[in-house]
Amino acid sequence: MGDLVKYANKFCPKGVSHSHDRGTKLKNNKITCFLCNPYGDSIAINFSKYCCKNTNTYKLDKNQKCALFLGFNYLRNKYNINVPVEIFLIINDIYKSLTKPLKIDSHSIKHMMNCYKCSNEFMLMIDEHSCNRHMLPRITRNSRFDDI
Ligand SMILES: [Zn+2]
Numbered sequence: 222m223g224d225l226v227k228y229a230n231k232f233c234p235k236g237v238s239h240s241h242d243r244g245t246k247l248k249n250n251k252i253t254c255f256l257c258n259p260y261g262d263s264i265a266i267n268f269s270k271y272c273c274k275n276t277n278t279y280k281l282d283k284n285q286k287c288a289l290f291l292g293f294n295y296l297r298n299k300y301n302i303n304v305p306v307e308i309f310l311i312i313n314d315i316y317k318s319l320t321k322p323l324k325i326d327s328h329s330i331k332h333m334m335n336c337y338k339c340s341n342e343f344m345l346m347i348d349e350h351s352c353n354r355h356m357l358p359r360i361t362r363n364s365r366f367d368d369i
């Protein structure tokens with residue numbers, strides 16, 4: 222996670238007023254941190270967000286292509302069904318049209334920092350779930366009275 226923190230600091234969240242700092246003690250010490258608390262880990266693991274602007278899509282790997290090929294062979298041998306080769310391409314295309322969910326990883330962080338649809342939500346997530354040990358881009362609120 223430490224490397225991801227460094228990585229996140231390379232970016233400025235698009236359209237979000239922020240500063241790169243450790244947050245405020247009072248507020249951040251109350252919470253379970255998704256970066257360094259074992260209970261907080263699940264927050265990072267469970268984080269999942271879809272964005273239509275995300276370019277990371279699924280792709281059939283070699284094993285999956287092989288499995289499809291074997292499956293088509295099986296159909297031909299057992300039921301005498303000849304699956305046209307276009308079906309293979311169509312399945313491949315369906316996969317390529319599906320965007321993966323954004324997770325806490327370098328691709329997703331880069332995307333969320335640079336995407337107007339994602340940056341605010343990601344900044345709120347960081348603000349809610351990271352303790353004051355981490356230097357991170359953090360959303361600037363109009364008033365920090367809610368820290369007291
Ligand atoms: Zn910045």
Ligand SMILES: [Zn+2]
Binds near residue numbers: 272274337
């Ligand atoms: Zn986005």
Ligand SMILES: [Zn+2]
Binds near residue numbers: 254256258351354355
């Ligand atoms: Zn922490």
